[in-house]
Amino acid sequence: MVNPDKEAGPAALFQGLARIVYECDDYEETYTALCRAAPILVSGCDHASLMLAGNGNTSQTVAASDGVAARIDAFERELLEGPCVDAIEDEAVAVEPSLEEGSRWPSLADRIVRETPVRSMAGFRLFVDDKKVGALNLFSDTPGGLTEQSVDEGAVVTSFASVALLAAHQKQAAVSLRQGLESNREIGKAVGLMMAFHKVDDQTAFGMLRKASQDMNIKLVEVARQFVEHHNSRRP
Numbered sequence: 001m002v003n004p005d006k007e008a009g010p011a012a013l014f015q016g017l018a019r020i021v022y023e024c025d026d027y028e029e030t031y032t033a034l035c036r037a038a039p040i041l042v043s044g045c046d047h048a049s050l051m052l053a054g055n056g057n058t059s060q061t062v063a064a065s066d067g068v069a070a071r072i073d074a075f076e077r078e079l080l081e082g083p084c085v086d087a088i089e090d091e092a093v094a095v096e097p098s099l100e101e102g103s104r105w106p107s108l109a110d111r112i113v114r115e116t117p118v119r120s121m122a123g124f125r126l127f128v129d130d131k132k133v134g135a136l137n138l139f140s141d142t143p144g145g146l147t148e149q150s151v152d153e154g155a156v157v158t159s160f161a162s163v164a165l166l167a168a169h170q171k172q173a174a175v176s177l178r179q180g181l182e183s184n185r186e187i188g189k190a191v192g193l194m195m196a197f198h199k200v201d202d203q204t205a206f207g208m209l210r211k212a213s214q215d216m217n218i219k220l221v222e223v224a225r226q227f228v229e230h231h232n233s234r235r236p
Contacts, residue, residue: 031063034161038138039065042153044145045138047118049073050161052126052134053088059134068116069139075112081105087123087135095122095151098143119143122151124158126165136161190224 038048049069064070076082083094103109120140194205213220
């Protein structure tokens with residue numbers, strides 16, 4: 001797990017994050033590193049979280065710098081209001097400068113002030129392939145702590161987070177494609193062996209393989225793999 005160094009400059013920190021994004025296969029570690037870096041890179045930010053949209057109107061916090069950020073995300077999901085929720089749904093950037101001086105989300109603001117140290121917050125929409133996928137959420141314990149400069153810096157971190165999400169998506173797609181190719185290769189080998197052994201055409205051989213899969217209640221690719229391994233084990 002990477003622990004961003006407060007003494008490191010922004011350039012060094014971004015270089016470290018870039019290495020995580022492109023070399024690490026643990027997406028949770030990547031997301032957590034981003035959330036831990038945000039309070040260092042964004043002026044006035046004390047906590048950060050990453051919320052991703054799910055199916056329908058659901059969303060989930062995939063990483064947070066600490067328990068405070070995760071707790072506020074939970075408040076927003078429960079109340080269905082707040083800058084983070086709005087950033088995902090309606091606004092590219094939603095900012096609440098001071099929760100103690102009135103809020104567009106009074107129920108949320110009241111709960112945050114009563115139960116956490118946070119007094120200012122902002123949500124930044126995340127895009128992947130032009131699709132709204134979530135929000136980077138920044139929180140300050142100081143009223144007015146998130147300034148225009150903070151918003152500009154937050155936008156930079158959000159752009160980096162979008163790149164991280166895209167990289168994660170592409171890695172997952174590559175893994176799925178590789179697994180699919182490997183599965184098809186195993187099935188192809190099994191079909192070819194069955195054609196030769198039973199003197200049947202490819203459709204008949206595939207039908208026999210599929211029936212064995214159904215009868216044994218085992219995935220088709222696993223039946224194919226076992227058949228190929230059994231055949232290879234009998235070779236001199």
